Amino acid sequence: MANVSTTVAAGVAPASGGDRTRTLHRAIFIGLALMLAVAPFLVYPVFLMKVLCFALFACAFNLLLGFGGLMSFGHAAYFGMASYVSAHAAKVWGLTPELAILAGTAVAMVLGAVFGALAVRRKGIYFAMVTLALAQMVYFLSVQAPFTGGEDGIQAVPRGRLLGLISFADDRVLYYFVMAVFMGGLLLIYRVIHSPFGQVCKAIRENEPRAISLGYRPLHYKLAMFVLSAGLAGLAGATKAIVFQLASLTDVHWSMSGEPVLMTLIGGIGTVFGPIAGALVVVSMQNYLAHLGAWVTVVQGGIFILAVLIFREGIVGFIAGRLKQQL
Amino acid sequence: MPMAMSDDIILATEGLTKDFKGFTAVDDVTLRVRRGSIHALIGPNGAGKTTCFNLLTKFLEPTRGTITYNGRNITATKPTDVARLGMVRSFQISAVFPHMSVMENVRIALQKKRGESFDFWRSERTLDTLDDEVRNLVGAVGLGDFVAAKAVELPYGRKRALEIATTLALDPEMLLLDEPMAGMGHEDVERIAALIRRIAANRTILMVEHNLSVVASLSDTITVLARGRVLAQGDYATVSKDPRVIEAYIGAGHG
Structure with missing residues (x-):
């Protein structure tokens, strides 16, 4: 009898455990949306938009690292190129902001497909080095190419009107658009992780030879993950260009590739919500410690070292461990 | 070779050789595995x-x-x-997806029946339709009580059973088992041997195995390898009496 009941308990546990996790995640999504909805009445909206753009960027990076098992050190290429294309489309071609952002995202995905095809054949540090090298080529191209405006970048990008109707001149109006982009991106990432595709990617990450022996082609899955991640990084970069009305060399510089690494590490690698927390911490430091000047980098470096040494699972990873829940 | 004969052979090698920088690990091996049989590959350590x-x-x-x-x-x-x-292998070191549940491990293999899984926009709940089949497979290898457990938490013998369930989910025509009994306790050996006998009913099995009593009781044909070459081939009675086989084993320090 006792045996039967343990059987039932073990058999039922995954379904109810999964349901509980799902309910928790739904609650977090709703809570996050509510918080973001009231936030612009309490905090400066442009700062919030910066956090959201970088949070999406970090989430895109974390999708590839935490759920695809691939450490990219060249995500600035997709973020920055999308930023340029979006700025160019809005300013020179006069596209509406949503079309400009879509154009930037599409270019980032194409770039991701080409770079990804070259990079996914390598693993670990070699993969990181290939992505870095390719991103450096994009940087060089951005310095040389006329359309990027070289050292000046593309300035005074018009924010325009959504669908040609709603003006983005007001920070708060634009904020809700950015919030929608961010929530959409985050929901997409969540769906990717919890899809049949996500399951196969998880299996490949856990035991690649075994996945091959079951008939899966890891390179195809890694490439698909890479393109998704590059596209979402592009979406973040393209949106950022509209928000700050600027696309510049900073966006494609290798140090920009380091930002999502730091944010993801602080927030928690392989957690859904960690990179958001990480982005909030890093962007807040950059903004509110700005008076420290060059010392911001030192403080950042210190936090980075602390995170690596004693706080490995990151903020959200730590909370998840305490709650014994996936977050 | 007559037609009927070659039709009966599912897997064959002709002069198979592998050189590793001057060291020949497998040397001119010609193998014939009959369809529907359990074929064992044995030999002393380092035989290839x-x-x-x-x-x-x-x-x-x-x-x-x-x-x-x-x-x-x-x-x-x-x-x-x-x-x-349709030729699926297992690995010597247990090949499971450690941080996935028993359920998810088997489901990954069953998912292959849908074809490729590039549908990142669908919920994983679309896979719930596979649950019954997963439960059947998991039950068949005696893991019915462990569906929710993470693979990494299972004892060794259970991991091997999980691996077999995962492999069986592909419904392969031919199974290659690399030392299915390695490192197993007595009870586990019996259970896995019974399992192998059961799944061999409608497929071909080629296995590498050290446990000679298992080999003796399970296999229809045995190929003995030594220093990368085929030493002897036949059923257990024939092979075990072959003086070259006895010499190779005793010569290599195996009883």
Whole structure:
């Protein structure tokens, strides 16, 4: 009898455990949306938009690292190129902001497909080095190419009107658009992780030879993950260009590739919500410690070292461990 | 070779050779595995059994020789495609997805029936339709009580059982088992042996195994390898009396 009941308990546990996790995640999504909805009445909206753009960027990076098992050190290429294309489309071609952002995202995905095809054949540090090298080529191209405006970048990008109707001149109006982009991106990432595709990617990450022996082609899955991640990084970069009305060399510089690494590490690698927390911490430091000047980098470096040494699972990873829940 | 004969052979090698920088691990091995049989590959340590296995499943490239599966030359076929042709292997070190549940482990293999899984926009709940089949497979290998457990938390013998359930989910025509009993306790050995006998009913099994009593009781045909070469071939009675086999084992310090 006792045996039967343990059987039932073990058999039922995954379904109810999964349901509980799902309910928790739904609650977090709703809570996050509510918080973001009231936030612009309490905090400066442009700062919030910066956090959201970088949070999406970090989430895109974390999708590839935490759920695809691939450490990219060249995500600035997709973020920055999308930023340029979006700025160019809005300013020179006069596209509406949503079309400009879509154009930037599409270019980032194409770039991701080409770079990804070259990079996914390598693993670990070699993969990181290939992505870095390719991103450096994009940087060089951005310095040389006329359309990027070289050292000046593309300035005074018009924010325009959504669908040609709603003006983005007001920070708060634009904020809700950015919030929608961010929530959409985050929901997409969540769906990717919890899809049949996500399951196969998880299996490949856990035991690649075994996945091959079951008939899966890891390179195809890694490439698909890479393109998704590059596209979402592009979406973040393209949106950022509209928000700050600027696309510049900073966006494609290798140090920009380091930002999502730091944010993801602080927030928690392989957690859904960690990179958001990480982005909030890093962007807040950059903004509110700005008076420290060059010392911001030192403080950042210190936090980075602390995170690596004693706080490995990151903020959200730590909370998840305490709650014994996936977050 | 008469037609009927070659039809009966599911897997064949011709002069299969693998050189590792001057060291020949597998040397001119010619193998015939009959359809529907349990065929064992035995031999002292370093005889080239696992190398041979890796060559057959294309995880290693042969230096010379050909491999034919179901009348098709697979010498240049990729490992993924070998699996798709219906020849699926297990690994010596237990090959599970450690941080996935027993359920998810088996489901990954069943998912293959849907074809590719690039549908990142669908919920994983679309996979719930596979649950009954997963439960059947998991139950068949005696893991019914452990569906929710993470693979990494299972004891060794159960991990091997999980691996077999995962492999069976692909419904392969031919199974290659690399030391299925390695490191197992007595009880586990009995259970896995019974399982292998049961699943062999409608498929072909080629296995590398050290446990000679298991080999004796399970296999229809035994190929003995020593220093990369085929020493003897036949059923257990024939092979165990072969003086060269006895010498190879005793000479190598195995009783």
